[in-house]
Amino acid sequence: MKEHLGVIAIAGILLAPPALFAEETDEGSEDAGRRQFEEIVVTAERRESTVQDTAIAITAFTGEFIEDFGLRNQEDLQNYLPATTIQPYDLSIRGVGRLFRALGGDPGVATYFDGAYSEDFGIASTEGGLFDIERIEFLRGPQGTLYGRNGVGGAVNFHSKKPTDEFEGELRANVGSFNTREMFGVVSGPIIEGVLNARLNGVKRTRDGFMDDVQPGNPDINDYGDENYSLALEWLPLDNLSVLVRGNERSYRRSMSGAQGAGAIVISEQAGMRDPVTGGERWVSVPVHGWRPIADPTAADAPMCASATDRSVPNCVVPTGLVPYINDDHPWYSFTHNGLTRYAQPVVGGVDPVGLAPDGTTVSGFARPNYAYQAAFDPGLQMLADRSIQGDGRRIPELGGDDLRGWTNGLQDEFFDHQAAYMNVTWDVLDNLTVKYIGAYTDYFYHRTTDDDRTGMPIDQQFYA
Numbered sequence: 001m002k003e004h005l006g007v008i009a010i011a012g013i014l015l016a017p018p019a020l021f022a023e024e025t026d027e028g029s030e031d032a033g034r035r036q037f038e039e040i041v042v043t044a045e046r047r048e049s050t051v052q053d054t055a056i057a058i059t060a061f062t063g064e065f066i067e068d069f070g071l072r073n074q075e076d077l078q079n080y081l082p083a084t085t086i087q088p089y090d091l092s093i094r095g096v097g098r099l100f101r102a103l104g105g106d107p108g109v110a111t112y113f114d115g116a117y118s119e120d121f122g123i124a125s126t127e128g129g130l131f132d133i134e135r136i137e138f139l140r141g142p143q144g145t146l147y148g149r150n151g152v153g154g155a156v157n158f159h160s161k162k163p164t165d166e167f168e169g170e171l172r173a174n175v176g177s178f179n180t181r182e183m184f185g186v187v188s189g190p191i192i193e194g195v196l197n198a199r200l201n202g203v204k205r206t207r208d209g210f211m212d213d214v215q216p217g218n219p220d221i222n223d224y225g226d227e228n229y230s231l232a233l234e235w236l237p238l239d240n241l242s243v244l245v246r247g248n249e250r251s252y253r254r255s256m257s258g259a260q261g262a263g264a265i266v267i268s269e270q271a272g273m274r275d276p277v278t279g280g281e282r283w284v285s286v287p288v289h290g291w292r293p294i295a296d297p298t299a300a301d302a303p304m305c306a307s308a309t310d311r312s313v314p315n316c317v318v319p320t321g322l323v324p325y326i327n328d329d330h331p332w333y334s335f336t337h338n339g340l341t342r343y344a345q346p347v348v349g350g351v352d353p354v355g356l357a358p359d360g361t362t363v364s365g366f367a368r369p370n371y372a373y374q375a376a377f378d379p380g381l382q383m384l385a386d387r388s389i390q391g392d393g394r395r396i397p398e399l400g401g402d403d404l405r406g407w408t409n410g411l412q413d414e415f416f417d418h419q420a421a422y423m424n425v426t427w428d429v430l431d432n433l434t435v436k437y438i439g440a441y442t443d444y445f446y447h448r449t450t451d452d453d454r455t456g457m458p459i460d461q462q463f464y465a
Contacts (some may be wrong), residue, residue, distance in 0.1 A: 074125040096153025110150040128203040163197035179208040220455040224254035240428040252282040280354030291344035417445040
């Protein structure tokens with residue numbers, strides 16, 4: 001009986017007229033208004049609409065959101081983006097991006113700055129530390145219909161703040177560890193009331209390196225100096241015509257740990273295998289690291305080397321047990337190259353050619369001396385970190401970025417110089433007809449100094465991550 005009455009009571013509440021709740025709704029109207037979702041106006045479909053009304057998988061960040069959450073670069077942005085990651089070579093959306101970086105190579109995700117195509121996501125996403133940005137839109141999925149070039153994986157729109165018809169300004173300063181100093185400033189307002197508005201901003205950021213370079217005389221690695229200045233002018237000659245132009249000048253310099261001249265984070269020399277003697281993540285029991293091509297060891301007629309030093313048969317397979325680092329756990333290594341399966345074994349010190357021939361040519365393509373050989377007793381000689389390896393040597397607890405070390409030849413400099421100009425002409429012909437022209441000019445200079453063949457760096461010649 002109680003169950004029956006309960007059902008009748010619930011039904012009565014559901015069928016009650018709205019007037020029964022009118023007073024409660026009115027009392028909570030103020031709170032209800034504050035709980036409404038913020039509407040973000042985007043131009044993902046080449047016209048203004050809200051995110052909710054845009055039939056595209058889109059994530060949009062307003063300038064207020066960027067400032068409130070302290071977002072300063074693409075690594076910060078990816079923490080709030082579904083199906084989007086920052087890969088070593090560029091942005092990737094839903095697994096589509098750039099597989100490698102080369103001069104003249106195009107990405108798989110299109111980037112636009114103030115409506116004009118930008119050649120590189122890294123340029124747009126780091127300009128000015130995302131300061132004075134009105135909005136950023138990330139569109140997921142193919143965008144070829146509206147964006148065309150390089151829109152296979154998606155598109156990203158960066159919109160800078162426009163000049164205002166009222167005076168405003170801001171000055172901001174940040175300080176941090178490693179002598180980090182950042183200055184941000186902007187001023188905006190009318191030059192000719194109702195006719196010409198202007199906006200000027202500037203950013204200067206510097207930081208010392210956080211990775212210790214133990215080579216005497218070399219500065220610490222991973223420092224940077226970044227400056228960006230922009231000026232935007234908005235001309236309103238008619239009520240239905242506006243001309244917006246913007247120009248910026250940027251320079252950026254850093255000593256990077258990712259260059260060939262600096263092996264910042266040293267990983268195992270043997271394709272991720274642990275040292276068979278020490279069990280550590282770096283092979284310190286092997287005199288040399290690198291690989292020697294061998295025949296298919298799984299074949300019944302695979303040629304076997306008579307000893308660890310015998311190379312009378314080309315590409316012969318060294319049997320296990322002859323050297324400690326070719327054993328039952330690691331007899332050989334296989335990988336795929338150009339669609340074919342290849343096989344290799346670690347080079348044997350004093351037997352297989354390593355390094356450079358007298359004429360300067362490479363004898364063994366990726367075989368290099370292992371300067372950490374027999375240095376298991378001294379972590380400092382392993383050039384991995386400025387911290388002692390504890391316990392069994394398999395891991396370094398609480399390893400931070402400032403614990404990393406390197407011994408470089410000082411050739412890992414990178415310099416960017418970037419100038420750009422944008423124009424946006426908008427003519428409202430009718431209430432429902434607008435004609436718009438968007439044009440841009442970009443000049444991008446990139447200079448990198450690295451010791452690609454590593455002949456000038458006789459100490460740290462390890463692979464980096």
